Every structure is written in C-alpha cells, then in structure tokens.
Amino acid sequence: MNKNIVLLLVGVLVAVVAAVVSQSGKPDSSAQQQTLLSDFDVNQLQQVKFIKAGDQLVLDAEKQGDKWQVNNLDGYPLNVADLSKFVQELVDSKLVEKKTANASKHARLGLTAINDSDSEATLLHLVSEGKSIDLLLGNFAKGNGRYVRFADQDQTWLIDKQLYTPSSAANWIDKKLFNDFTMADIKRLELAGEEGFVLNKADKEQADFNLESVPSERTAKSSSELASLSSSIGGLRMDAPRLLDSQLWQNDSVKSLKVSLFNGVDYQLKLVNSTDADSDENWLSVVASGTDEASNVIAQQYNDNYGKWQYALPSYTFDSLDKSIEDMLEPLAETSE
Numbered sequence: 001m002n003k004n005i006v007l008l009l010v011g012v013l014v015a016v017v018a019a020v021v022s023q024s025g026k027p028d029s030s031a032q033q034q035t036l037l038s039d040f041d042v043n044q045l046q047q048v049k050f051i052k053a054g055d056q057l058v059l060d061a062e063k064q065g066d067k068w069q070v071n072n073l074d075g076y077p078l079n080v081a082d083l084s085k086f087v088q089e090l091v092d093s094k095l096v097e098k099k100t101a102n103a104s105k106h107a108r109l110g111l112t113a114i115n116d117s118d119s120e121a122t123l124l125h126l127v128s129e130g131k132s133i134d135l136l137l138g139n140f141a142k143g144n145g146r147y148v149r150f151a152d153q154d155q156t157w158l159i160d161k162q163l164y165t166p167s168s169a170a171n172w173i174d175k176k177l178f179n180d181f182t183m184a185d186i187k188r189l190e191l192a193g194e195e196g197f198v199l200n201k202a203d204k205e206q207a208d209f210n211l212e213s214v215p216s217e218r219t220a221k222s223s224s225e226l227a228s229l230s231s232s233i234g235g236l237r238m239d240a241p242r243l244l245d246s247q248l249w250q251n252d253s254v255k256s257l258k259v260s261l262f263n264g265v266d267y268q269l270k271l272v273n274s275t276d277a278d279s280d281e282n283w284l285s286v287v288a289s290g291t292d293e294a295s296n297v298i299a300q301q302y303n304d305n306y307g308k309w310q311y312a313l314p315s316y317t318f319d320s321l322d323k324s325i326e327d328m329l330e331p332l333a334e335t336s337e
C-alpha cells in the first residue's frame with residue numbers, strides 16, 4: 001500500500017477516536033489542566049458571599065482596609081484562615097469533565113438557580129478589583145469532586161475539589177473570646193454585689209486559687225474547685241456576636257465579673273439572661289482596661305476589635321460563669337433535730 005495512503009488512514013483514525021472521546025464529555029489533556037477560575041484574579045479579592053435557595057444569605061464577607069469583616073454579623077471580624085483555606089482550594093480547582101448544558105437537567109446535579117426555592121445549589125459571589133463572578137456549587141460527586149456551573153451559563157462541569165462552604169456566618173469567625181491569655185495568666189477574679197466573692201493567687205506558677213473573706217462558720221471549696229471558674233474564662237467560646245444593645249445591659253439582673261491578669265490588663269465581664277416571649281438567650285459583654293502604658297495598649301486593641309459586640313453563650317457556658325459566693329463554699333452541714 002502506498003505510504004501516503006497509510007498515513008492518511010492513520011490520520012483519519014486518530015480524528016475519529018478524538019471525536020468519540022470529545023462526544024463522551026471527557027476533556028482533552030489541555031482541558032484537564034484548565035483551572036476553574038483561569039480568568040479571575042483572587043489576589044485582590046474584596047468580597048465573598050454564599051447564598052442559598054430563595055436568596056437566603058449565608059455569609060457576606062468584605063474587606064475593609066486591611067481587615068475582613070462579616071457584614072451579616074454586624075461587621076464582626078472574619079476568621080481569615082477559613083477564607084484563605086477556601087480560596088486556595090478554589091484556585092486549585094480544575095475542570096475534570098464537561099457535563100450537561102441542558103437547563104432542564106440542572107436539577108440532577110443540584111445546579112438550578114437559587115431563586116428557585118427548591119434549589120440545592122449554593123451561589124458563590126466573588127468580587128475582585130471591580131470584576132465579579134457568580135458560581136453555582138451543586139452536588140458532590142461520588143468519590144471526589146463537585147458539580148458546578150457559572151450562573152450566566154448553562155454548561156455544567158465536574159471539578160476535582162469538594163469546595164466545602166459554611167452553613168452559617170458564624171462558621172467563619174473565631175468563637176474563642178480570649179486568645180491572648182489562658183487561665184494561668186489570671187491573677188484575680190472578683191464578682192460584684194451582695195453575692196460577690198474574690199478569688200486570687202500569688203503568682204502564675206500557682207495553679208489554684210484562694211477565696212478571700214470566707215464567711216464565719218463556712219468552709220471554702222477546695223482550691224482546685226475554685227480554679228474551675230478561671231478555666232471556664234480562659235477557654236470561653238461564644239455562639240454568635242451581635243452589636244451591643246445598651247438597653248439590655250441596664251437590666252438589674254446583670255452580673256459583673258472582673259478578671260485581672262498578671263500583665264496588668266483587666267477584663268470586665270457582664271452576664272445577663274434575656275428572656276422574652278420569643279427567646280431565652282444568655283449574653284456576655286466584655287470591656288478591657290489597663291493599669292499601665294503597656295497594658296493600656298493591649299486593652300485598647302481588644303476593645304477596638306471586640307468591644308462593640310455582645311456575645312450569645314450556650315447555656316452550659318453561661319452556667320459555668322454565673323457563680324455566687326455560695327458556689328465557692330462547701331454546703332452547710334445538715335443539723336439533726
């Protein structure tokens with residue numbers, strides 16, 4: 001057979017195979033290397049939103065100056081580590097396989113538009129340097145990956161990443177209220193009022209606390225039991241923040257607990273239970289102050305970052321802080337008649 005004819009037949013065979021592969025939906029080698037956001041620069045990212053069915057806003061994070069805040073949590077600081085992890089996975093996401101472009105089949109992949117109340121998709125809205133994109137994140141694929149499509153396109157894709165999204169805005173904030181000290185740094189605890197008490201220790205190496213002014217004919221609980229309050233404070237975590245409601249803190253039932261550290265910083269913790277017809281919520285507010293120049297700087301920084309919010313606490317956390325002098329004393333011995 002003529003050599004040129006053989007080469008021609010081989011070329012036709014290659015073209016046929018390529019066409020079959022293309023029709024199967026599998027991308028060629030170049031498509032396999034194509035990233036999901038190949039034309040979008042995340043280095044100047046300004047805003048990230050996650051929206052669910054019925055235009056339900058899950059999280060609205062925005063960069064203000066050099067800080068990220070959560071707009072739908074009254075501007076509370078965003079945990080940037082969560083954002084960075086998600087964005088890195090997004091940047092690394094690659095297109096694996098082209099799926100349906102038939103809009104009537106989007107529901108099978110969980111990719112119907114979010115204005116559909118039955119949509120299972122999450123809309124990711126990104127803004128960077130004035131440019132924005134809207135990406136629908138659909139069902140997770142078996143094995144690995146996730147189905148996606150750009151909101152202005154019918155074409156759907158399988159990508160190689162899961163892209164887990166927050167279920168609420170509170171998922172992307174740091175819920176630990178005190179990151180600059182532990183229970184070992186606490187020098188003194190003072191509860192104000194008739195049911196008040198004072199716990200103290202001489203130095204940081206001392207693990208346990210002493211109860212000042214033990215009432216006559218009463219006995220303080222063990223030093224390790226007294227230390228449980230400082231442990232609760234050092235590991236304090238909230239459920240969610242809300243802007244301070246000044247009226248709430250005028251309530252006569254507000255308790256005030258002063259936490260003094262060895263470094264000279266004092267934290268005034270206020271506790272109140274807000275009970276009305278619609279809710280029964282436990283709240284905490286915190287204001288820091290200093291006793292010298294160095295501690296004033298630390299206190300001011302804390303107040304700037306966290307002082308304008310109040311914090312919803314789980315019941316067990318609230319109960320661990322809501323103490324009185326009786327909680328510091330051994331029970332009265334029962335008298336026999």
